[in-house]
Amino acid sequence: xxxxxxxxxxxxxxxxxxxxxxxxxxxxxxxxxxxxxxxxxxxxxxxxxxxxxxxxxxxxxxxxxxxxxxxxxxxxxxxxxxxxxxxxxxxxxxxxxxxxxxxxxxxxxxxxxxxxxxxxxxxxxxxxxxxxxxxxxxxxxxxxxxxxxxxxxxxxxxxxxxxxxxxxxxxxxxxxxxxxxxxxxxxxxxxxxxxxxxxxxxxxxxxxxxxxxxxxxxxxxxxxxxxxxxxxxxxxxxxxxxxxxxxxxxxxxxxxxxxxxxxxxxxxxxxxxxxxxxxxxxxxxxxxxxxxxxxxxxxxxxxxxxxxxxxxxxxxxxxxxxxxxxxxxxxxxxxxxxxxxxxxxxxxxxxxxxxxxxxxxxxxxxxxxxxxxxxxx
Amino acid sequence: xxxxxxxxxxxxxxxxxxxxxxxxxxxxxxxxxxxxxxxxxxxxxxxxxxxxxxxxxxxxxxxxxxxxxxxxxxxxxxxxxxxxxxxxxx
Ligand code: SF4
Ligand code: SF4
Numbered sequence: 001x002x003x004x005x006x007x008x009x010x011x012x013x014x015x016x017x018x019x020x021x022x023x024x025x026x027x028x029x030x031x032x033x034x035x036x037x038x039x040x041x042x043x044x045x046x047x048x049x050x051x052x053x054x055x056x057x058x059x060x061x062x063x064x065x066x067x068x069x070x071x072x073x074x075x076x077x078x079x080x081x082x083x084x085x086x087x088x089x090x091x092x093x094x095x096x097x098x099x100x101x102x103x104x105x106x107x108x109x110x111x112x113x114x115x116x117x118x119x120x121x122x123x124x125x126x127x128x129x130x131x132x133x134x135x136x137x138x139x140x141x142x143x144x145x146x147x148x149x150x151x152x153x154x155x156x157x158x159x160x161x162x163x164x165x166x167x168x169x170x171x172x173x174x175x176x177x178x179x180x181x182x183x184x185x186x187x188x189x190x191x192x193x194x195x196x197x198x199x200x201x202x203x204x205x206x207x208x209x210x211x212x213x214x215x216x217x218x219x220x221x222x223x224x225x226x227x228x229x230x231x232x233x234x235x236x237x238x239x240x241x242x243x244x245x246x247x248x249x250x251x252x253x254x255x256x257x258x259x260x261x262x263x264x265x266x267x268x269x270x271x272x273x274x275x276x277x278x279x280x281x282x283x284x285x286x287x288x289x290x291x292x293x294x295x296x297x298x299x300x301x302x303x304x305x306x307x308x309x310x311x312x313x314x315x316x317x318x319x320x321x322x323x324x325x326x327x328x329x330x331x332x333x334x335x336x337x338x339x340x341x342x343x344x345x346x347x348x349x350x351x352x353x354x355x356x357x358x359x360x361x362x363x364x365x366x367x368x369x370x371x372x373x374x375x376x377x
Numbered sequence: 378x379x380x381x382x383x384x385x386x387x388x389x390x391x392x393x394x395x396x397x398x399x400x401x402x403x404x405x406x407x408x409x410x411x412x413x414x415x416x417x418x419x420x421x422x423x424x425x426x427x428x429x430x431x432x433x434x435x436x437x438x439x440x441x442x443x444x445x446x447x448x449x450x451x452x453x454x455x456x457x458x459x460x461x462x463x464x465x466x467x
């Protein structure tokens with residue numbers, strides 16, 4: 001029997017006022033006209049709960065760009081799901097937030113791009129965005145909703161991690177999620193501008209460890225060492241088709257939000273099939289489920305059921321083969337590419353290719369040196 | 378955490394039934410704890426009003442164990458849950 005998923009990532013829309021150069025949305029963004037309607041999302045939430053999901057993350061793009069966001073929160077909460085809003089905050093106001101709280105919203109996860117406004121606004125590509133986020137955070141706390149601050153970190157803000165920790169405390173967040181950029185899609189195109197150095201990383205890790213000890217019981221800090229400086233990969237999504245599923249704005253059911261970057265897949269369409277059928281029966285979910293698909297060096301490896309061979313999207317992006325071991329693993333024949341990328345990034349500039357609709361960036365060719373196209377600025 | 382503390386679930390933390398897996402879980406953002414049988418029994422008594430001493434009283438009506446032992450275990454459990462951000466001290 002196939003174990004039930006724990007959480008659904010509902011990518012309600014790709015619309016967003018920000019333009020982060022590491023955005024995890026696909027490089028080809030869905031237009032508003034193609035988005036699932038309220039009723040279809042409500043059915044997806046009911047099916048997710050019936051399938052065994054306990055939690056839904058309402059994400060995007062910017063979920064507040066959906067005019068029906070209150071109805072969607074009510075539908076998710078009514079289905080019995082723990083409902084988390086993942087937002088950039090710039091479209092929140094007091095009235096909308098009160099409506100969301102009344103609709104049963106359990107938690108808000110607010111992203112910030114940096115601890116300093118000028119840098120944050122430059123990274124997010126929206127003038128005045130940071131100030132609006134701070135205001136949004138205060139509204140969230142005033143509404144009595146729990147708050148997680150989410151900071152995506154990279155070379156251009158990692159040195160201000162202590163400032164981000166202070167910001168989380170000042171805003172009354174219970175939790176700070178420090179997420180290193182994951183390099184596929186937009187982020188891969190911006191990798192040379194974003195990869196941190198080893199020295200930066202060590203300072204950041206030390207700062208997190210000190211803060212965790214000092215703030216025990218006040219602030220939970222989630223932090224994972226990034227792939228490009230690791231010897232073994234992370235268990236991406238807890239393993240393909242094991243714990244999570246995502247639904248894209250147009251209704252594609254995905255084992256992870258980035259899976260559409262993989263070629264040769266026919267991801268189930270939730271307009272046509274049930275979530276259960278997608279999860280249990282679809283070829284896409286079964287292709288990399290478990291360990292049967294693995295080859296050397298993963299096949300028979302003692303960690304095969306610990307990290308599940310790592311990230312399929314990173315394997316494809318770097319090794320050109322979605323069934324290869326994640327190059328973050330030191331046992332992968334492509335592992336040296338990561339160190340090479342870190343070295344190249346050390347001498348690269350900081351200019352960004354911002355996320356824009358209808359302007360897909362040029363990804364580096366899989367398996368080839370990556371950087372030539374991004375040496376601007 | 379002392380016997381007088383009345384613990385409550387931290388903001389965003391909820392105890393709820395997980396029917397698909399036949400268990401109870403403490404849900405939080407990106408986090409989930411599956412309490413064992415004893416911890417579940419204790420967590421069910423958490424309402425923000427009951428003190429740890431009162432929770433221990435309740436347990437002692439059902440368990441034949443020295444009070445000091447039970448109280449020590451319950452205090453340790455709550456201290457651990459507080460450190461993990463699951464409960465706050467009232
Ligand atoms: S990463 Fe930035 S651009 Fe992408 S959805 Fe989030 S806030 Fe918007
Ligand atoms: S060889 Fe494969 S299974 Fe083993 S540690 Fe590396 S990625 Fe994980």
